[in-house]
Amino acid sequence: MDDKLARYAHNQRTQYDATSATLEQAQAQVAPDYAELRRIADGYSRFILQHYFQRRGWKADPDQADLSRLRVLDFGCGVGRVMEAFAARGVGQVDGCDISEAMLGHARANPALAASRLHLTQGDDAGGVAAGSYDIAYSFLCLHHIPMRQTRINILRALANALAPEGMVFVELKLFPGATPAKIPARHAHWSENMVATHTNSASDVWVTPDALGMVYEDVRLFFFDIAMIEFDLATNHYDPDPHAIYSLGFNELFVAGTRRPLLKALVTA
Ligand SMILES: C[S@@+](CC[C@H](N)C(=O)[O-])C[C@H]1O[C@@H](n2cnc3c(N)ncnc32)[C@H](O)[C@@H]1O
Secondary structure, X not given: XXXXXXXXXXXXXXXXXXXXXXXXXXXXXXXXXXXXXXXXHHHXXXXXXXXXXXXXXXXXXXXXXXXXXXXXXXXXXXOOHHHHHHHHOOOOEEEEEEOOHHHHHHHHOOHHHOOOOEEEOOOOOOOOOOOOOEEEEEXXXXXXXXXXXXXXXXXXXXHHHHEXXXXXXXXXXEEOOOOOHHHOOOOOEEOOOEOOOOOOOOOOOEEEOHHHHHHHHHHHHOOOEEEEEEEEOOOOOOOOOOOOOOOOOOOEEEEEXXXXXXXXXXXXXX
């Protein structure tokens, strides 16, 4: 298995490095509509903070709160699109890690991220981040590009290790409500697979099909408590295949969150 993980990581790094030489190329790898995704990163960062505040029983509005003591880690940070949004909110420490040195180079050159530590990973770890040093570890547009289940599990373990005892993980996946295992296209994987993909970034993804939701839960449950699965319905057509779309069936965003130790029951019984 280790050899497969290493081969897959090598394939991923090679592809991201090769396609991200300039900032414009790197942004296009993040998303074809990068400017719009950069704009909405602010709303996502607020949502994550609201969710974290709620889990801790804090009544403050994240828009008004002093966030200078909060420490967040962006997994698969790319050029730092979402990190910029957290930094602009006054979050005290906004760090990132990524498998691609080319991506990290663009993040390092960004003056808005001058105070950030940026770590190169080996593909199934969180780079050199210190254990127990973050309050929130989040990831966007990354884990769904990893069709190797064991790699995702190792990443979840690494994020748990990076978090403080009451820290929260918050990761984005893509859920395909209209797909069944049989409808997953060639080169893409079901959640249960360990695919040593030679492609990445939408060319070889993991498709979360409804039958696999229990497996998603099982994997996150290995390292976290109080698991929440939150679907953002994009109201696309989930059932009619469009052969010209990046994803032939429409998807919804699926956010999975949990904490290093149970917090929610105590909130309601206090
Ligand atoms: C589509 S980009 C998204 C970047 C950023 N998260 C965002 O939302 O703007 C995917 C990023 O994940 C990184 N990545 C992919 N697989 C990874 C892995 N196994 N470990 C760490 N980073 C990875 C890529 O290098 C790339 O920067």
